[in-house]
Amino acid sequence: MMISACVLIRTERGRFDEVVERMKQFSETKSVMAVLGRYDVVVDIEVPDYDSLGRVVMKMGNIGGVVFTETLPELKMEVE
Amino acid sequence: MLNACILVKTIPTRIVATLSDIKRFKQLRKVYPVYGRWDIVAFMEVSEYRELKEITAQINAMKGVRSTETLASL
Numbered sequence: 001m002m003i004s005a006c007v008l009i010r011t012e013r014g015r016f017d018e019v020v021e022r023m024k025q026f027s028e029t030k031s032v033m034a035v036l037g038r039y040d041v042v043v044d045i046e047v048p049d050y051d052s053l054g055r056v057v058m059k060m061g062n063i064g065g066v067v068f069t070e071t072l073p074e075l076k077m078e079v080e
Numbered sequence: 081m082l083n084a085c086i087l088v089k090t091i092p093t094r095i096v097a098t099l100s101d102i103k104r105f106k107q108l109r110k111v112y113p114v115y116g117r118w119d120i121v122a123f124m125e126v127s128e129y130r131e132l133k134e135i136t137a138q139i140n141a142m143k144g145v146r147s148t149e150t151l152a153s154l
Contacts, residue, residue: 037149
């Protein structure tokens with residue numbers, strides 16, 4: 001049962017292309033896009049459990065050019 | 081094609097209902113309820129910005145939706 005999460009990222013000015021490429025290299029990444037608005041990059045990831053979610057988001061936060069991340073983890077609901 | 085991530089805030093009692101309302105959009109790629117400052121995250125794929133504007137207007141008009149934030153892809 002995979003858990004999705006939406007990772008909102010702010011990058012250093014002009015580095016969002018580089019960050020987008022690096023995010024694509026994560027096996028957990030399902031989709032990544034540079035965006036307009038209050039964030040620069042949005043990444044949809046899928047992980048096996050909440051523990052690994054923390055590890056992946058930490059690694060993403062350490063990518064060069066990333067200055068801020070906000071993660072919205074999926075709220076697993078019984079009713080589907 | 082244009083992708084977008086729409087963040088939705090609802091009143092707590094309307095999360096499930098809003099989720100099923102959003103699932104009716106044909107442009108929907110993926111949607112899930114979330115923890116954190118937002119309640120629902122929806123990924124859409126549209127052909128042009130105008131279509132995105134219509135979708136966000138419809139979501140904002142849904143019963144119990146407090147606010148939305150649309151992050152449109154470049």
